[in-house]
Amino acid sequence: MANKRVLRVMVAKPGLDGHDRGARIIARAFRDAGFEVIYTGLHQSPEEIVEAAIQEDVDMIGLSSLAGAHNYLFPRTVELLREKGGDDIVVCGGGIFPDNDISELKASGIKEVFTPGTPLTEIIEWVQENVKPRGG
Amino acid sequence: MTSVAEKVKAGDVRTVARLIRDIDDGMPGVKKTLKELYPYTGRAHVIGITGSPGVGKSTLVDQMINHLRKKGKTVGTLAIDPTSPFSGGAILGDRVRMQRHAMDQGVYIRSMATRGHFGGLTHSTRSAIDVLDAMGKDYIIVETVGVGQDEVDVVKAAHTTIIVLVPGMGDDIQAIKAGILEIGDIFVINKSEREGTDKTLSDIRAMIEMDPDKYAKGKWKPPILKTEAVFDKGVSEFLEEIDKHWEYLKESCDGKALRKTRKKVRDELAELIKNRFIKDILNNLIKSKEFDKAVDSILNGTIDPYTACDNVMLPILGTRKK
Ligand SMILES: Nc1nc2c(ncn2[C@@H]2O[C@H](COP(=O)(O)OP(=O)(O)OP(=O)(O)O)[C@@H](O)[C@H]2O)c(=O)[nH]1
């Protein structure tokens, strides 16, 4: 019964593409870094992701998307979180994005964006530095 | 300002989610809220579901939720997966199978990790059950992988315990016999479209019937059901048995609130005391100088561990045991 916060993160796959290999790899890396990882599976709408994130009391949502719909799906997730009072949940994204999109995603409230080839250790360090368990 | 307990009772999802987190993280403030919520617990039917990895527990829970919602019942689910002993992290993947209920306000799903601290699993799970109960859920379903003692303890917190099996687990059945057979109120053979279902069914039946005292007249005799969770087959029959078991429980304790049967109260109180011992006494003890000294003495051969234990315990127990 350690009085100790454990970081909880959600790995979610919005959109239509049917590959979750990347999401599974990152989920495992997060577990090995000592986080509790909630995985929601494929084809999730932003509404479903946000609802799950609130029920699970996560500190961060990692959105993974290969298909192009990120320009809508990622910002929509952030927007819904704000509506639902979950604006202290950090959202970051992973996938293939044109440079233009990256700056727009960040402007819309996605805190960081990781493209293929980013070493897992780098992603984990980023999380450890930028995501703190909510509620102190 | 409305208190946390008030918000829980009103069904506020964010408050519930945060409170369960605080319980899990061992935050000191939660005790006050749990005390306030206790009078509002004891209403829900708590169902524990356990079984080896991959037998289809989560798929079954997903279908149960679906059926219960059609009957207008509300459902809370706690899906528990093991913490990695190496990193302390965990992958909590049960939600994948239940995520279609995410938008349904009558369903609350929470993934939890075992976390591996002494008695921690059972302690936080029981408290989380209370929270969902006070929140007003009609059914609370707890899924655990049935491996360790901790999981078995969690299941003891349930009113109705379900053991999920799959056909053709010959050796596994032996293992189950040794451990969790006794706690099963209902047995489910899932994936029953597969070969070997009838063999598995008769094996379990034989085991149950070997225990004539336990299942004597008037006592609950665990039914054995076949399901195909992915195809939604056998699930409504399964839920009927769950309701029958609930009726049986209510009759056998004269309609008293089930939560307040003597046995459940004893279990729960003993567990709270055990947790306090560990948290407040054991953890301090092993940090003390006396403890280190005792370890040194054992290492350099001047004392045996039994005497060392007596010595360390002396200030707490007050008398020296022979
Ligand atoms: N053939 C068949 N497959 C099933 C049935 N029920 C579930 N499954 C499949 O079995 C696999 C495991 O199902 P889960 O529901 O995740 O099993 P679980 O017991 O919750 O697994 P863990 O939580 O990992 O221990 C999935 O691929 C399901 O689709 C069934 O009746 N028949």
Ligand SMILES: [Mg+2]
């Ligand atoms: Mg499962």
